[in-house]
Amino acid sequence: MSATPLLQLRDLRVAYGAIEAVKGISLELAHGELVSLIGANGAGKTTTLNAIAGILPTAGGELLYEGKGIETLPAHLRLRRGLALVPEGRGIFTRLTVEENLRMGAYCRRDEDGVEADLERVFTMLPRVKERLQQVAGTLSGGEQQMVAIGRALLSRPRLLLLDEPSMGLAPLVVEKIFEVIRSVAAEGVTILLVEQNANLALEFSQRAYVMESGRITLAGTGAELLADPKVRAAYLGE
Amino acid sequence: METLLQQIVNGLVVGSMYALIALGYTMVYGILGLINFAHGDVLMVGALVALEAIRLLQIHAPELGLVPTLLAGLSISVVVCMILGYTIERTAYRRLRNAPRLAPLITAIGVSFLLQTIAMIIWGRNYHSFPQLLSTAPLEAIPGVFITPVQITILVVSATLMVALVVLVNKTRLGRAMRATAENHKVASLMGVDTNKIIAATFIIGSALAAVAGVMFSSNYGTAHYAMGFLPGLKAFTAAVLGGIGNLGGAMLGGLVLGLVESIGGGYIEDLSFGFFNSSYQDIFAFIILGVVLIFRPTGLLGERVADRA
Numbered sequence: 001m002s003a004t005p006l007l008q009l010r011d012l013r014v015a016y017g018a019i020e021a022v023k024g025i026s027l028e029l030a031h032g033e034l035v036s037l038i039g040a041n042g043a044g045k046t047t048t049l050n051a052i053a054g055i056l057p058t059a060g061g062e063l064l065y066e067g068k069g070i071e072t073l074p075a076h077l078r079l080r081r082g083l084a085l086v087p088e089g090r091g092i093f094t095r096l097t098v099e100e101n102l103r104m105g106a107y108c109r110r111d112e113d114g115v116e117a118d119l120e121r122v123f124t125m126l127p128r129v130k131e132r133l134q135q136v137a138g139t140l141s142g143g144e145q146q147m148v149a150i151g152r153a154l155l156s157r158p159r160l161l162l163l164d165e166p167s168m169g170l171a172p173l174v175v176e177k178i179f180e181v182i183r184s185v186a187a188e189g190v191t192i193l194l195v196e197q198n199a200n201l202a203l204e205f206s207q208r209a210y211v212m213e214s215g216r217i218t219l220a221g222t223g224a225e226l227l228a229d230p231k232v233r234a235a236y237l238g239e
Numbered sequence: 240m241e242t243l244l245q246q247i248v249n250g251l252v253v254g255s256m257y258a259l260i261a262l263g264y265t266m267v268y269g270i271l272g273l274i275n276f277a278h279g280d281v282l283m284v285g286a287l288v289a290l291e292a293i294r295l296l297q298i299h300a301p302e303l304g305l306v307p308t309l310l311a312g313l314s315i316s317v318v319v320c321m322i323l324g325y326t327i328e329r330t331a332y333r334r335l336r337n338a339p340r341l342a343p344l345i346t347a348i349g350v351s352f353l354l355q356t357i358a359m360i361i362w363g364r365n366y367h368s369f370p371q372l373l374s375t376a377p378l379e380a381i382p383g384v385f386i387t388p389v390q391i392t393i394l395v396v397s398a399t400l401m402v403a404l405v406v407l408v409n410k411t412r413l414g415r416a417m418r419a420t421a422e423n424h425k426v427a428s429l430m431g432v433d434t435n436k437i438i439a440a441t442f443i444i445g446s447a448l449a450a451v452a453g454v455m456f457s458s459n460y461g462t463a464h465y466a467m468g469f470l471p472g473l474k475a476f477t478a479a480v481l482g483g484i485g486n487l488g489g490a491m492l493g494g495l496v497l498g499l500v501e502s503i504g505g506g507y508i509e510d511l512s513f514g515f516f517n518s519s520y521q522d523i524f525a526f527i528i529l530g531v532v533l534i535f536r537p538t539g540l541l542g543e544r545v546a547d548r549a
């Protein structure tokens with residue numbers, strides 16, 4: 001693939017009113033990489049992902065996608081370029097059925113056959129979802145909702161998938177299942193930026209990772225390097 | 240017995256018009272959390288534009304039959320109101336999307352006054368008689384119970400439009416996007432939905448229904464007037480609240496129930512109040528219902544969520 005990174009943040013700043021939550025961070029993702037972003041509560045991870053996806057405005061710095069600045073591009077047009085976010089808390093449409101939620105993921109697609117084929121692929125990956133297609137999504141369990149949220153994002157055929165704490169509030173077995181799905185998505189060549197509280201899991205799982213603290217990136221490296229780093233062990237792995 | 244049946248017929252006719260207007264209130268509320276108080280005035284514009292169009296057609300194209308003239312007038316009025324609804328959203332409400340909720344509410348009242356004032360400048364303060372293109376001669380449906388061709392048309396057209404709307408909202412891609420946007424604008428935009436377009440579409444659809452209702456009102460009562468939108472608007476708002484604001488089925492149910500209560504209650508109000516009120520006081524039922532619902536069941540008959548929108 002080309003040498004231009006798929007996603008590049010240069011000194012990116014994001015603020016809520018006068019309060020800056022992301023204070024100039026730089027990071028990049030090459031095509032096909034699986035990278036995670038870890039950090040304590042309130043570090044600014046969600047803020048970062050939301051700004052990349054376009055549901056929060058940037059307050060400074062550059063946000064390059066496929067080499068082009070997208071700072072002012074509205075969220076719905078970013079999705080059309082292949083940038084999808086599974087938001088924190090899943091963002092399920094609770095009053096729509098499971099099937100309608102999934103079809104919302106394919107909202108911008110006109111290739112009906114492709115959509116049907118992708119739906120089938122999602123069903124093979126997430127068999128639980130298929131059994132519940134006509135159920136109102138608000139009545140699903142947390143794990144099922146997370147699966148629908150991921151399946152929905154996949155139906156947009158993303159090139160870059162941003163995942164905000166997909167393991168939040170889920171039992172270990174369900175988390176395992178979800179990470180399996182993420183791994184198979186990555187294996188298909190989708191570039192992934194994963195935000196996780198569970199640092200151990202994230203670091204073992206990804207090729208590279210960034211550590212975020214109070215709005216800044218303080219460490220970066222391969223998953224293995226960071227797992228071995230005493231500071232990381234002390235701060236995020238409870239040692 | 241015939242009296243009661245007659246009142247039910249009348250109630251359903253008026254109620255189906257309330258329902259059409261209430262749908263506009265409830266759709267906008269569902270998607271924006273905004274009470275569009277100018278909605279009743281869109282109905283008024285619909286009626287007056289149709290009146291004007293029909294007058295012109297009668298002068299310049301007298302060979303056109305009655306029904307084609309009415310349909311042409313109605314179509315023109317629907318198109319004008321769709322543009323009007325879009326313009327109101329675009330110019331008055333969109334920039335207030337993130338403002339505190341009182342701001343768009345006050346703006347809505349301002350838009351209402353503006354539309355009435357403009358209509359008053361164009362059409363004056365008098366009541367205009369609305370051309371009777373369909374017969375208002377009562378037919379005896381069953382012995383003692385009468386219904387006019389206009390009323391039959393109102394029932395059929397409203398029922399058709401309501402079914403069409405339900406299908407649109409529940410079965411189409413646009414409808415799915417409307418429901419998704421109503422639930423969460425941000426997540427909808429993450430799905431690639433241009434939420435501004437969806438909101439505009441909501442105003443446009445609601446305004447089209449209001450235009451049709453305006454023509455129905457004027458056809459049924461034979462008049463049109465710059466302030467005619469106020470009372471039906473307020474009653475349809477009551478109907479929407481009664482059914483559960485934000486809920487489509489609720490708006491329809493609320494409209495029909497309100498129409499029936501008014502019509503039946505109007506028939507007995509003289510007895511109930513020992514002759515103190517006569518049937519011309521039937522408007523008070525709407526406000527009694529509004530008060531009672533807001534006090535005892537603010538979520539309405541079918542609504543569950545009212546306060547869950549930020």
Ligand SMILES: Nc1ncnc2c1ncn2[C@@H]1O[C@H](COP(=O)(O)OP(=O)(O)OP(=O)(O)O)[C@@H](O)[C@H]1O
Nearest residue numbers: 016019021039040041042043044045046047048197
């Ligand atoms: N809507 C908001 N308005 C004001 N401040 C906010 C808002 N959302 C987040 N913040 C603040 O921005 C900072 C970063 O929050 P963010 O949600 O990005 O953290 P996070 O790393 O995702 O945390 P967590 O792991 O708990 O999800 C926090 O200090 C938070 O209080």
Ligand SMILES: [Mg+2]
Nearest residue numbers: 045046047088
């Ligand atoms: Mg977060």
